[in-house]
Amino acid sequence: MTRRSVSILAITVLLAAGFLASGGLNAQKKGKTRPLTSSQVMAGLVKPEFLKLKAGLEKSPQDDDAWKALATSAALLNESSYILMADERCPDKPWEEGSMILRKASLNLLTQIEKKDAAGALEAFAMVQQSCKTCHAEHKYKKK
Template identity: 45%
Template sequence: MKKQTSFALLVLLAFGATTLMSTIAQVKKGKTRPLTTEQLMAAIVKPHMTALKKGLVDSKPASDEDWEKLALSVSLLNESSFIMMEDGRCPDQVWADACVKDLREGSASAAAAIAKKDVDAALAGVKQLSASCKACHTKHKE
């Protein structure tokens, strides 16, 4: 192999490795902020997803307090979709679509339905937002 060719190959390999490493780092944590993806999932995304399922699927909201709890959970899930798209976290289109098309749009429509106390529309929004978990995890969760 010519010296020039092997040098070019080396540069290409080094570039590939760096790109791959920074992709992994982005998925687990943003570039500058301390919050890890694992912390975000464990502290916000999972508990509020569970709260939505309990409050809308397993039982139906009966009091104003029940609706307020649902409003809080769905808003925090919506907010998570913004956090996950910031600070250089987003590595690709799969991640972006899961965050924006599923999690953000689904939670926004569920939030609007919850504000109107419309259980069926809220469930449709929750179904849409919950598709984000599988879509993103299939590619990005080890």
């Protein structure tokens, strides 16, 4: 290799690394035009509603208000699956799969909650948990 082709190679590698560090990751961290980051979707919507469902289902809902609150959380989680797929946020297949499991599982969960079926709801909730794992296996960034 000549000196010249070595430096061209070096520049190409640097450009590729720069692309991966900026454009490559931005697609997952944020959508294309709206400001809401994926981290904010998780911290402000997905995590709190997920935790409310977990706590509420583990002790078995006692009255109509408790069921109503669980229905709200399940519907919001379902909505988050649309946010995750909107605005060109989705970068690849695992992301899409995780979002689709979240969508189906939360809808199923909502159906069980509307029937006030505590055992069925717990089962459906396990599938919701599966959606987090499916996407996070590829896409969970460490906080800096």
